Each structure stands twice: as C-alpha cells, then as structure tokens.
Amino acid sequence: MIVVSPEYNYSIPGTLKNAFDWLSRLPDAPFAGKPVSILGGSPGPVAGARMQYHLRQVLVFLDAIAFTKPEVMIGSINTKVDVTANTITDESTRQFVAAHLKAFELFVRRLRQ
Ligand SMILES: Cc1cc2nc3c(=O)[nH]c(=O)nc-3n(C[C@H](O)[C@H](O)[C@H](O)COP(=O)(O)O)c2cc1C
Structure with a gap:
C-alpha cells in the first residue's frame, strides 16, 4: 500500500x-503483515x-510493516507539482520519488521471499 497525504x-x-x-475494524485484520509506504508534502518547510x-505510529497497532527509507517529504510542494496535469514538475523531486518507489518495490519483494 502506498499512502500519499498532506499534513x-x-x-x-x-x-x-x-x-x-x-x-482496521474489518475481521481479517487487512493491514497485518502488509508493507506500507508513506509519502507527503506541504507548501511549508517541514513537509508533512x-x-x-503519526501514521507510522498508527501502523504499529495495525501490525503493518512501515517502509522507512528513503523518506519522501516534499517541502514547497506547491512549486514542484502541476495538479492539473497530475505531474511532478521539479526534476530532483521526481528523481527522489522514483528512488523511493524503487526501494519500496525491493522491500516488498524481500518481504515476499
Ligand atoms: C486544516 C488544514 C490543516 C493544515 N495543517 C498543516 C500542517 O500542520 N502542516 C503543514 O505543513 N501544512 C498544513 N496544511 C497545509 C496543507 O499541507 C496544504 O494546504 C495542502 O495542500 C492540503 O491539501 P488539501 O487541501 O488538498 O487536503 C494544512 C491545511 C489544512 C486545510
């Protein structure tokens, strides 16, 4: 599961x-053992x-497995994305989001072995 959220x-x-x-109230504990990646951003500097x-803390109780690094916290996100075109316009942001997703893919593959 990949979560992308503001703060x-x-x-x-x-x-x-x-x-x-x-x-979390469903009978089959849908998050248990599941890998979860969290990405966030904000117009401000702390970037979500x-x-x-806080979400990682919630995932602990749900027995989910939070993917930790590389973290994606995009400051000044309003200058780095085009919401109408659904794209990341800033090249370095695009690269580290791609690096995060690649690392998450490897993390999921390792968990499944
Ligand atoms: C109720 C509210 C609380 C917010 N609190 C924070 C905050 O704590 N930290 C932060 O960086 N941005 C905060 N923001 C700014 C959001 O990061 C920014 O508005 C973002 O674009 C929200 O997206 P949305 O309005 O589409 O949900 C807040 C925005 C709202 C509407």
Missing part, C-alpha cells in the same frame, strides 16, 4: 485517519513529516 494540524488528515480506523510519523 493537517501537525498530524494525519481526519479523513485519512477515519479510513484507517474503519478498515509529523503526519508521516
């Missing part, structure tokens, strides 16, 4: 937390870091 009031946006809360660490 709201130094934490997980309520709608995202609500989705995790509802899914607090959201990511």
